[in-house]
Amino acid sequence: MSKIMEWVNKRFPLDKVWKEHMAEYYAPKNFNIFYYAGSLLILMIVLQLISGFLLMAHYDPTAHGAFASIQTIMYDVSSGWFIRYMHVDGVSLIFVLLYVHMLRGLLYGSYRNPRELVWIIGYMIYIMMVGEAFFGYVLPFSNLSYWAGVVITSIIRAVPFAGAYIEVLVRGGEGLGTSTLGRFLALHTVLWFDIILLLIFFHIVALHKVGSNNPDGIEIKLNKGLNGHPLDGIPFQPYYSVKDIFGVGVWLMIFAAIIFYDPTMHGVFLEPTMFAPANALRSLPDVTPPWYLAPFYAMLRAFSNKYLGIAVMVLAILLPFFLPWLDQNPVKSSRYRPVYRVMIILLVATFATLAWVGEQPPLPKYHLIEVVGALLYLGFFLLLPVISKFEPTRPVPERVTQ
Template sequence: MAEHTSTYEPRTGIERWVDARLPLPRLLWDSFVTYPIPRNLNYAYTFGAILMMMLGAQIITGVVLAMHYVPSGTMAFVSVEAIMRDVNYGWLLRYMHATGASMFFIAVYVHIFRGLYYGSYKEPREILWLLGVIIFILMMATAFMGYVLPWGQMSFWGATVITNLFSAIPLVGSAIVTWLWGGFAVGSPTLNRFFALHYLLPFMIAGVVVLHVWALHVVGQTNPTGINIKAKQDAVPFTPHATIKDALGMVVFMIVFAYFLFYVPNYLGHSDNYIQANPLATPSEIVPEWYFLPFYAILRSIPSKLGGVIAMFGAIVMLALMPWLDTSKVRSAVYRPLYRQFFWIHVLVSIGLGYIGSQPPAGGFIIVGRILTAYYFIHFLVIVPLLGLLETPKPRPASITEAVLEKHGRGLALPERTVSNTKVGG
């Protein structure tokens, strides 16, 4: 855990007046200027800032799009086309929002795998990790409802298939489906419900993000060594060290985002969604957006409908349970050679599940999907706990400073710049 004494000094009478009544400037200064962070953070840690940037972009573009969208079974598809053709820069707003959702999930998956690699879920960061999983679940719900709103063929049939899954829940399943539909079939009431929730959930995500950042500042930032800050020379102030890295990471990410936005905006979507929803014509293949494909593959791999639903949601529960499934006392995979190998196998399995989810559920794809699904759960429930008991980790440095010296050569001297008025604890 890292604690530091506030160094904020109001310079004007107005600043002193505000600071005495609502010390928001002091909070921002202490959290994003002088806050001590490990000196060895790499660019994998910039995805938190990238995600906050993307959340802001999604909320802004979503609010503007909502001003022109009509949540009606007869007008939804037409209103989206009107946004694209008749609203000033509507095409840009729509593509920013749709492509931004994919970019959002790319960033969040990198963020999750980085946390798994460096052990960001371990004590005392369990609540921080659980808040991250809650954000992920809210993101998935928001994205699914947003995918329904264009009211194309894939939107309509995707909503029909996914909402029908809740009917597998004993006793209350049919009532849940009826409530989601607003009737006895997917239609305008369903669209109204999804539009209202799609508009609300991003603000809920923003609220949980605030809690996530607060929890991060309470327990302190992890780092590639997995060792806590133990002395002043282990830490540097958030600004300029983290802000410069975050800014560079966001610029590079925005370049990738801009490429998809301006050159291939429909590459990550489905062509059937440019056909207006028709309840009487079922698409040859009903698939969700690419970021749901691994979970869709798990769902299809279980022969039982209820079993598939349990397995799909269980895949997310596995992430939430990682703080208690991992029995190793070593946090970072840098010093865990066996865990590191199985981690990359797990990454490949997750990508493989995504590919299987995009393929027809027939022949060898079913067999491979079941094998990958089985391994996914074995990884969390068997391999991770056993590795903590059987693995012999590499020797860890005594401090972050020692790790930096080992990386750059023991003869190098560290800069003297440290965090002023900082008290840090392990």
């Protein structure tokens, strides 16, 4: 075995990569449960690739065949239901992990200097994931897929001058049909997905260049021992690789429980209208997006002027990109910033409320909640530069706490 490794290492820097990114990559010793999300996201992406590949073997990307081929997978293909639910539930679980991962970044100021690029690339992955999920959503060509596709692609029409042209280009015609499925399938499985993989690679490279943050928001590289290694750091291999493997085990049990016992999660992970074929003559009374996009949809709906609604939604999606520069406080972790901590709790509560209201029918009784929610969400980002400058902070310890 060592002879083989020697042969490989002479031709490929496997030993160097292993040393730099595993055996001698020092990570802070105070990681907590939030730090499982990153490795679990990598696991889930790999599982999506495998289940997606198996689905592709039976999927028919035509307007008349797509829905039927999904039914074939569910009822006729051996273990097809398992593969499909793995893929569909995997999407929702990826978004659960993404939100936990981002919340961790907010709580401990992981977006701050020197990790701005880690955050920005990460947020680009999130935006790309939203697109990836949308393309996948349309592929089964169920009635929900069809109308979601119509509603979302019609937003493009709001683009000044070229809107109508781009809409036809994206749809592959005036309406949704086989041409739409062809291009959405190509994007979902090739171009879009490959860009996501590339971004994940860049995300990890950028993180390993600067090193991981931790719940105290202290730079462990500032306190090194005589051997040159951070005093508050431990090698990733074996300490965190073992921890991550444990996390994978627990997570797979949760994943399996969902697939086996409640694969649609009472219609939240897979909506009932996903079980009826596309019908251009039977529009759905209210097309609501999946739960993970509902907060942005609620903000779109909050304003009766269509253009104002779109502007607010676009702003809401773009603002997190600028977080590294909106936060002006020298202290990173919310552990030592009581005001910032309250702001994050308020943001999470607002986001959850917007997600709930975004799933409700567009009735006047919800309008006030949508408007207040949109203002609170935008307020978090727009007021942060001022509040973070003047907020009182608690003393930050010099070494990480346990």
